[in-house]
Amino acid sequence: MRGIALISEYKRCAPGRFVAYIEPWTYSSLVAGFSTAFSVLTEPYWFCGSPDIIQVFLETGLPVLHKDFVVGRGQLLQAACHGASAALVILDTVGWRSLDNIYSQARDMGLDLLVETFRGGDAAAVAGSYPGVAVGINSRDLSTLKVDYMRMLVELELASSKGPGRALYVAESGIDAPDKAAEAVGRGAKAVLVGTAMMKKPELAREIIEAVKGRLSSV
Numbered sequence: 001m002r003g004i005a006l007i008s009e010y011k012r013c014a015p016g017r018f019v020a021y022i023e024p025w026t027y028s029s030l031v032a033g034f035s036t037a038f039s040v041l042t043e044p045y046w047f048c049g050s051p052d053i054i055q056v057f058l059e060t061g062l063p064v065l066h067k068d069f070v071v072g073r074g075q076l077l078q079a080a081c082h083g084a085s086a087a088l089v090i091l092d093t094v095g096w097r098s099l100d101n102i103y104s105q106a107r108d109m110g111l112d113l114l115v116e117t118f119r120g121g122d123a124a125a126v127a128g129s130y131p132g133v134a135v136g137i138n139s140r141d142l143s144t145l146k147v148d149y150m151r152m153l154v155e156l157e158l159a160s161s162k163g164p165g166r167a168l169y170v171a172e173s174g175i176d177a178p179d180k181a182a183e184a185v186g187r188g189a190k191a192v193l194v195g196t197a198m199m200k201k202p203e204l205a206r207e208i209i210e211a212v213k214g215r216l217s218s219v
């Protein structure tokens with residue numbers, strides 16, 4: 001993925017909670033100027049998403065990440081057919097063996113991957129084994145849905161100290177204030193991914209960029 005720095009996520013709901021309702025075109029026009037990519041929840045049941053929403057964000061010319069629980073080729077095809085430039089894969093959901101397959105299938109389709117984990121050691125291993133993938137370090141433990149931002153910072157630091165220097169770490173979840181974004185960048189994140197807080201308050205995009213000015217990458 002090129003030029004990632006602030007990844008703005010469009011997410012109307014999440015398991016067990018309503019996030020915010022803002023039309024995709026309104027969100028897009030408010031945050032596009034500060035974003036380097038969009039992430040769009042396409043999963044319908046838990047996240048009120050749809051792959052059709054991707055189109056709205058493509059109009060900005062920015063890369064769009066298709067966000068679903070990808071376990072195989074069908075969902076990668078869906079992402080590619082809807083014009084996404086990248087898809088999310090969760091390491092703990094697919095395991096290392098399937099990740100290998102998914103990685104080569106995605107490459108054949110011209111899709112980039114964001115491989116997500118919540119452990120720094122795994123993040124470093126993914127970055128070392130799959131050059132060019134973005135590696136998400138999630139503050140949310142997907143088995144309990146608990147967000148622990150401080151733990152994510154520790155894992156991020158661990159990943160940065162172990163992984164290759166060019167690793168593209170993305171800090172994910174629970175970033176709801178500019179100083180949290182800046183802190184994650186200070187600990188080695190090359191990009192931050194923000195959903196809930198920006199859905200509720202799109203102006204946060206500008207505030208985040210100001211807080212991390214000169215530190216975010218344009219890899």
Ligand SMILES: O=P(O)(O)OC[C@@H](O)[C@@H](O)c1c[nH]c2ccccc12
Pocket residue numbers: 009011067068069116138140172173174175193194195196197
């Ligand atoms: O809304 P937040 O706390 O800013 O989090 C965004 C993003 O990290 C979160 O939506 C997410 C991270 N990994 C996922 C996997 C599937 C669905 C959603 C996610």
